[in-house]
Amino acid sequence: MTIQFNDESFRDDYTFHNSDWAIKRFPFPFHEDSYMYSVNMEQHRGGPEGSVYEMRFDVDEHYVSEMKDRAIVLDQDPLRCQSLPHMTLAGWDLLELIMVSKSEDYPDLFELHRNGNQWRWINKPLGIDHSFTFMDETTLPYGPMEYITRQAQGDFAVLDQRDEMLWMDAGMVTTQADWSLDFDIGMNFFEWHAPVPKAHEMGIFQRALKFLLNIQQGAPARRLNWTMTVNPLLDTSPENYHKWGIQKTTLTPENIAHKQHLRVELQTFFRLPRSNALVFPIRCYLCSFQDLMTVPKWGRRLHRVVRDLPVELATYKGFIDNRPMMLDYLSQFDDGLPTSPGIWPDLETEPPLTK
């Protein structure tokens, strides 16, 4: 399949949009009509054809524009990409993982030619044809992690593993749900998750850490996480919160359908072979409410989830003030019919809206 890359923006005039293809494959994060934290891990070993689960690193119609947006963020704030000195080897591991995966999974878009340490990397969508020496930083324009993650959608946290703990020691973070790499770099797993309410008490992080410490090479894992974003803004960083926070108050009953977006993170976890580090790609998918409502099952379910979410979580996810307006809108798409289990749209089998 050839992907038609959108020319679109994630800021200012917000021309971001999802095609019908992108809507149908949107990773809707709710497998039932309610939501609570869980260690919802599963193996990342492909998935239904065309789904965001199919490839190791999903490439979609937003690829080229997302990479342009990342470059803008890095121009304005180079601290979004940092790597502590001991993490360079992990950066090479990551570069290899992404280049090998993409060239195998999308041979029409990416090519990797290796002759010993002499590598040639061709990235057709971004117009890159670059020969370099693997493990020789002087042959790349950036450090290895920065080089490859300027060419891969989603944020990347590279975690060192020592003392039975994971440490946030490197990362490329420009599409984050309100956390700061610059502030959190060097923290351990419990420290960087410290601000998350409830989950510590529920033992979520203790269990998640145990799971992650044991991830083996060649056996990656994945989970979905979600939040809400007004406007298709990728860079919802704390660094720029003083600029974008106000956008939350621009929501009205008239514009909510296209302005309010469900923001889903496909989080994957790969063990890296040389460094034994763990790479944690956090891929952000955005979908407007009106596009989500074209799938009757998702309309019914999103209404129920947002309605029943505990206040603490709605506050933490930053939409407590807008929740009543969201419910007014979403309730139009909930006719009370039962929904099928699982996240998939089930367009053929689920009944249309009877309201």
Place this chain on the structure above:
Amino acid sequence: MSKFEFPKSIASRPVWGTLEVRPGEHHLMIAEAEGAEAVLDIATPDLMAKTHLIYIPKGADFTTKLQALNPAQFYEGPSYEAALHRIRRVLEDAHMGLQVYLTGTEGMMGQAMNEVMAVGLPHTAIQTEHRGSVARRMQCVHCKGITEDVEVDPFVCVHCGLNLFVRDHYSRRLAAYQGVRVDAEDHGNVPKPKGIYE
């Protein structure tokens, strides 16, 4: 009396201890303001004879009492920044087994801890005890500037002038808590500042 019981908080927030005498040939104590009292609490002639004591009064007056302990070396610095050069020089010569005692504000202890770790001493060689002011060293997440000795929430960033609220999220690397614009979603609506633990 100068000990403050910090409320239970999130996992990134540091927890300070209580100083105790540890065996060892070499001891480095850095005390700030009322931190002097924590030193006085554990001082013995034998311990102090092997101790380099660095004191930063910050308006408190314990100099005479500390000098009376007869530490092997005594230095009084007018500020942490001024003392830092000496601290780094002392740490350069530090041997394995050096015992470090830090006492005073969170900001001083956090920064000094980084200096000690930077020369490769294990964190197990460092003891801490909070004394005196509960003011915080804050980093503005927006402009990255550090505002020292913040006592109220919200406060004004001394670098960019935004009104920031005081989070409990703490970075050991920066030795600072995080400050975030308080009126980001409603410009100009800044709550009246009150003491951080009020």
